[in-house]
Amino acid sequence: MRDLFDDAAEQRLAAGAPLAARMRxxxxxxxxxxxxxxxxxxxxxxxxxxxxxxxxxxxxxxxxGKTSLARIIAGITNAYVSELSAVNAGVKDVxxxxxxxxxxLKMTGRRTVLFIDEIHRFNKSQQDAxxxxxxxxxxxxxxxxxxxxxxxxxxPLISRSRIVEFIPLTDEDIRDIVTRAITDTxxxxxxxxxxxxxxxxxxxxxxxxxxxxxxxxxxxxxQLASASAGSGEVTxxxxxxxxxxxxxxxxxxxxxxxxxxxxxxxxMRGSDPDxxxxxxxxxxxxxxxxxxxxRRMMIFASEDIGMADPQALLVAHAAFKAAESIxxxxxxxxxxxxxxxxxxxxxSNAAYLAIxxxxxxxxxxxxxxxxxxLRDRHRPGAEEYATYKYPxxxxxxxVEQQYLPDGLAGTRYFRPHGAPDHADTAAADDPDxxx
Numbered sequence: 001m002r003d004l005f006d007d008a009a010e011q012r013l014a015a016g017a018p019l020a021a022r023m024r025x026x027x028x029x030x031x032x033x034x035x036x037x038x039x040x041x042x043x044x045x046x047x048x049x050x051x052x053x054x055x056x057x058x059x060x061x062x063x064x065g066k067t068s069l070a071r072i073i074a075g076i077t078n079a080y081v082s083e084l085s086a087v088n089a090g091v092k093d094v095x096x097x098x099x100x101x102x103x104x105l106k107m108t109g110r111r112t113v114l115f116i117d118e119i120h121r122f123n124k125s126q127q128d129a130x131x132x133x134x135x136x137x138x139x140x141x142x143x144x145x146x147x148x149x150x151x152x153x154x155x156p157l158i159s160r161s162r163i164v165e166f167i168p169l170t171d172e173d174i175r176d177i178v179t180r181a182i183t184d185t186x187x188x189x190x191x192x193x194x195x196x197x198x199x200x201x202x203x204x205x206x207x208x209x210x211x212x213x214x215x216x217x218x219x220x221x222x223q224l225a226s227a228s229a230g231s232g233e234v235t236x237x238x239x240x241x242x243x244x245x246x247x248x249x250x251x252x253x254x255x256x257x258x259x260x261x262x263x264x265x266x267x268m269r270g271s272d273p274d275x276x277x278x279x280x281x282x283x284x285x286x287x288x289x290x291x292x293x294x295r296r297m298m299i300f301a302s303e304d305i306g307m308a309d310p311q312a313l314l315v316a317h318a319a320f321k322a323a324e325s326i327x328x329x330x331x332x333x334x335x336x337x338x339x340x341x342x343x344x345x346x347x348s349n350a351a352y353l354a355i356x357x358x359x360x361x362x363x364x365x366x367x368x369x370x371x372x373x374l375r376d377r378h379r380p381g382a383e384e385y386a387t388y389k390y391p392x393x394x395x396x397x398x399v400e401q402q403y404l405p406d407g408l409a410g411t412r413y414f415r416p417h418g419a420p421d422h423a424d425t426a427a428a429d430d431p432d433x434x435x
Contacts, residue, residue: 020215060166063210086121119143120152168209273343294320308348368405
């Protein structure tokens with residue numbers, strides 16, 4: 001535990017800090033992006049300016065301003081500000097902060113703001129230790145997380161806090177931040193180098209909405225430019241050398257994981273093979289489990305193609321077996337083969353609708369008996385059952401008789417594509433129910 005913003009420590013840090021750390025905004029007016037959350041006139045900005053905050057959980061990708069906003073709040077508030085990192089803090093540390101907050105409030109009347117970075121890494125007992133202190137406003141909690149708090153943070157703690165979602169910065173936001181860093185004579189590069197327009201465009205493109213990546217790339221490219229002979233101008237080549245491997249955001253267990261697989265499924269459902277291959281490439285590049293991708297395609301083959309092309313399931317199953325036995329990197333070819341096939345295949349969700357409608361009748365309807373003529377004929381007394389008509393004894397192997405139980409006779413579950421009362425696509429489903 002430490003005082004988050006000790007002035008002397010900040011001054012010592014600033015001298016040798018990376019550019020991304022030096023360029024952290026110090027005021028709300030310097031803060032770039034997140035206008036919907038903290039722009040002028042918003043509830044959160046007003047609460048910050050009035051020093052009337054309740055507990056907050058900042059949620060969003062890296063480099064979008066979560067810690068920066070917490071630092072700005074710390075500089076504005078009259079409260080005592082403490083910090084814990086969920087990576088190395090335990091329940092004992094949490095209890096110490098709470099006891100100190102209680103004593104501070106009793107002795108000086110000064111409240112405490114507690115900032116917890118990566119709060120999703122706290123286990124249940126650590127999070128539970130905060131509950132009463134947050135509920136009683138003994139502390140004002142500001143938690144930061146890159147993971148969806150509704151999955152990673154205890155529900156009671158969420159109910160006592162306001163969730164503020166941070167979104168990736170726009171290209172214009174990144175361009176603004178980088179331009180400030182180039183010209184800032186106090187904390188930035190002080191115009192010690194120039195940046196060619198194509199190089200600036202490339203920095204913005206490679207940042208992917210992450211200010212930290214943009215500033216780190218700028219700093220490394222500027223060092224390369226200064227070390228090379230010539231005018232010290234940062235070129236696109238310097239930027240490329242500074243980012244030999246582009247880090248495309250992808251987490252195998254977080255929101256990006258679910259968003260990308262959802263986009264992959266929806267692209268195949270929409271019969272767009274190019275989009276399907278792109279989202280597949282995102283997963284391949286991110287190191288996703290190839291069997292997970294193949295399993296999703298097997299489900300898709302029956303749910304969204306089904307009887308329109310019964311071969312689709314065989315193709316998807318073959319892709320799964322290939323992924324299982326081959327693995328990365330070669331399995332990418334098998335998965336691309338299957339994804340393109342499934343995207344281009346005709347679509348029908350008739351099988352998916354049929355089983356779900358039948359399940360609804362089973363779960364919500366009466367417990368219906370098997371018709372007598374369909375019951376097992378090998379038990380004693382079976383001769384008393386009504387006579388079953390054996391279809392192979394009739395022309396064309398077909399005979400009319402009741403197969404559904406009483407009360408459901410005549411019900412249609414399977415409606416082939418094109419039938420008048422058939423929902424042709426999965427659009428009738430809630431798109432949020434499944435990827």
